[in-house]
Amino acid sequence: MKHVFVALAGNANVGKSVIFNQLTGSSQEVGNWPGKTVEKAEGTLYYEGLRIRVVDLPGIYSLSTFSIEEIIARDFLLEGGADVVVDVVDASALERNLYLTIQLMELEVNLVIALNQIDFAAKRGVRVDYEKLSEMLEVPVVPTIAVSGYGLDKLLKTIKRAVEGKISIKAKSPRYSADIEEKISQLSKEISEKLPELSSYPSRWLAIKLLEKDSLVGEKVLSCKRGEEIVSLASKLIEEIERARGEDSALVIVSERYRIANRVAAEVQSFQAKPKASFSDKLEEVTAHPVMGYIVLIGVILSIFALVFGVGGVLSEIIEDLLLNAEFINKAASKLPETARIIVLDGVYYGVVASLTVALPYVLPFYIILAILEDSGYLARAACLTDNLMHKIGLHGKAFIPLMVSFGCNVPGCVGCRIMETERERLIAGILTVLIPCSARTVVILGLIGKYLGLKIALVFYLLDFVLIFVIGRIAYKSLPGKAVGLIMEVPPYRMPQLKSVVMKTWWRTREFTFFAIPVIVLGSSIIAGIEALGATQTVINYSKFITRLLGLPAECAIPLVFGILRKELTLILLAEVAGTNELSSFLTFRQMIVFTLVVMVYIPCIATVAALAREYGWKKALAITTLYIVLALALGAIANNLLLLIGVG
Numbered sequence: 001m002k003h004v005f006v007a008l009a010g011n012a013n014v015g016k017s018v019i020f021n022q023l024t025g026s027s028q029e030v031g032n033w034p035g036k037t038v039e040k041a042e043g044t045l046y047y048e049g050l051r052i053r054v055v056d057l058p059g060i061y062s063l064s065t066f067s068i069e070e071i072i073a074r075d076f077l078l079e080g081g082a083d084v085v086v087d088v089v090d091a092s093a094l095e096r097n098l099y100l101t102i103q104l105m106e107l108e109v110n111l112v113i114a115l116n117q118i119d120f121a122a123k124r125g126v127r128v129d130y131e132k133l134s135e136m137l138e139v140p141v142v143p144t145i146a147v148s149g150y151g152l153d154k155l156l157k158t159i160k161r162a163v164e165g166k167i168s169i170k171a172k173s174p175r176y177s178a179d180i181e182e183k184i185s186q187l188s189k190e191i192s193e194k195l196p197e198l199s200s201y202p203s204r205w206l207a208i209k210l211l212e213k214d215s216l217v218g219e220k221v222l223s224c225k226r227g228e229e230i231v232s233l234a235s236k237l238i239e240e241i242e243r244a245r246g247e248d249s250a251l252v253i254v255s256e257r258y259r260i261a262n263r264v265a266a267e268v269q270s271f272q273a274k275p276k277a278s279f280s281d282k283l284e285e286v287t288a289h290p291v292m293g294y295i296v297l298i299g300v301i302l303s304i305f306a307l308v309f310g311v312g313g314v315l316s317e318i319i320e321d322l323l324l325n326a327e328f329i330n331k332a333a334s335k336l337p338e339t340a341r342i343i344v345l346d347g348v349y350y351g352v353v354a355s356l357t358v359a360l361p362y363v364l365p366f367y368i369i370l371a372i373l374e375d376s377g378y379l380a381r382a383a384c385l386t387d388n389l390m391h392k393i394g395l396h397g398k399a400f401i402p403l404m405v406s407f408g409c410n411v412p413g414c415v416g417c418r419i420m421e422t423e424r425e426r427l428i429a430g431i432l433t434v435l436i437p438c439s440a441r442t443v444v445i446l447g448l449i450g451k452y453l454g455l456k457i458a459l460v461f462y463l464l465d466f467v468l469i470f471v472i473g474r475i476a477y478k479s480l481p482g483k484a485v486g487l488i489m490e491v492p493p494y495r496m497p498q499l500k501s502v503v504m505k506t507w508w509r510t511r512e513f514t515f516f517a518i519p520v521i522v523l524g525s526s527i528i529a530g531i532e533a534l535g536a537t538q539t540v541i542n543y544s545k546f547i548t549r550l551l552g553l554p555a556e557c558a559i560p561l562v563f564g565i566l567r568k569e570l571t572l573i574l575l576a577e578v579a580g581t582n583e584l585s586s587f588l589t590f591r592q593m594i595v596f597t598l599v600v601m602v603y604i605p606c607i608a609t610v611a612a613l614a615r616e617y618g619w620k621k622a623l624a625i626t627t628l629y630i631v632l633a634l635a636l637g638a639i640a641n642n643l644l645l646l647i648g649v650g
Helices: 016-027 068-079 091-106 118-123 130-137 152-163 178-194 203-211 215-222 227-245 249-268 279-287 292-324 327-334 338-376 378-385 387-391 397-405 410-419 423-433 439-452 455-479 499-533 537-543 545-551 555-563 570-579 590-602 607-617 619-646
Strands: 002-010 029-032 039-047 050-056 084-090 111-116 126-128 141-143 269-271
Touching: 002 016, 002 068, 002 091, 002 152, 016 039, 016 050, 016 084, 016 111, 016 152, 016 499, 050 152, 084 091, 084 152, 091 111, 091 118, 091 126, 091 203, 091 249, 111 130, 111 152, 118 126, 130 141, 130 249, 141 152, 178 203, 178 227, 178 249, 203 215, 203 227, 203 249, 215 227, 227 249, 249 269, 279 292, 292 338, 292 378, 292 397, 338 378, 338 397, 338 410, 338 499, 378 387, 378 397, 387 397, 397 410, 397 423, 410 423, 410 607, 423 455, 423 607, 423 619, 439 455, 439 570, 439 590, 455 590, 499 537, 537 545, 537 555, 545 555, 545 590, 545 619, 555 570, 555 590, 590 619, 607 619
Parallel strands: 002 050, 002 084, 084 111, 111 141
Antiparallel strands: 029 039, 039 050, 126 269
């Protein structure tokens, strides 16, 4: 049986992942690209004697190096050895999509174009002559409708004919204006002769990227024996281009690509009278409106709160009640020796319970919401609406969704930072999501401050939290290496989310989080239970006295502060236990309540969040973020304690 490796490339929101799902079905495997937190999806199908392995590349708009996704896609296409690259093109936005197609042609890959969403294009009055498009680009073009599966059999037949050598699918790099073409040819010839180390790359592509001032290609060329000669020649040619054209050479190359894309699109497209405004058109007018758009956004946010925070909280209680009140578990554990019983029951079993009360009630609803927002097209609109606001804390509009979801639970908020383009932005977003007051923090704020000191003071805590988020965001924005990235994204048309797509996305993401986080949570729970079983609780209090003294708190507060890392609402429960009463005002003074709540609010929310941070950023960064917030919490607590003492608050 012949093995074929196919890569799916294309812009975001063109139906690429839908084609992937239709082709590979249940054979899909989801992980991360090596060393990256960008999702990688692979699958296998069998077709007429072929075993076809399919990889779904990240959605990109070009093959530059402005985002992690673009770098991953380009490196894969250069090094991955795909037999066929299927470029999924949106027929309703042909010119914009052809910009990436032209860059794929520059790479001279084996190319087949899937002209997708021809039905949606027709509804918008757009017709594309796919046969003429194929003739102009000199590669096969197959019209498809991914959601219904139309054209996919023909796409597979085209791939089969190509690998059998019956048709040619080798892309040819398009030709630019005469003056630019002269420079490309001159540089390409020199590269072919002087850089045998880079013979695996198309010399013309290397020449174009050097003239485009691509830093990664420049570094690759300089690493060669005669690389400096080539870079020197490229610099000379760049000066000539910029002197003749009067603008940056990188912009000249971009303009050349768009000129070709515009010419091709104009030749193959025809337009008919657009039908009357559809429901999606009317929805677009409302959600993108400068006033109504924000009202709708607030409604969406409240809905997210209701599902992730409200429904999640109810589900969490139900699951917890079912699992904690399971008589057979208590009976089985009662037969064990006391030390083993504490470790098994309070450690392992309660750790599993804590895991399930996070993973199912909070993570699952978040992923369902995220999939629906992605597939419907609303996520892009929310990002655009909040872009100006998010720039105040060094991010752009896409960060708004994970930050908002973190009010329900920091775990899915942290994982949701994957939608950011660069490692720098993901890290900044991850740092800030951890500080958002999640539902567990809300329990502490309202259960202690709200109950005993009043809701006005509780609201002051939220205000302080938002100030901290702004300040830390600005510090991270200024201090972390790298450049800020503006919001450059397509705003796709509204579409009805497909049930299969939503279910599959939710399953992949939930499975990935659950398999990683649960072992970490259970391990942490077991360690704390072991401390208790070995009678080392008092030792913890003794060793933590310097902290409680620093904060002006009773020594017993060390237990809820230390063990509260499992789940933040445990701090309130453990505080009542060490106080020996549920009337906490008899145990803590006004000042101590303020300090205790401030520290609990700021330090790392729970071990599940630490696990999520480690999964997304690695253990070093996760521990660095954890340490940052522990130190910040203690520092703020100490400052608050001394200020309150200074003004005479007891």
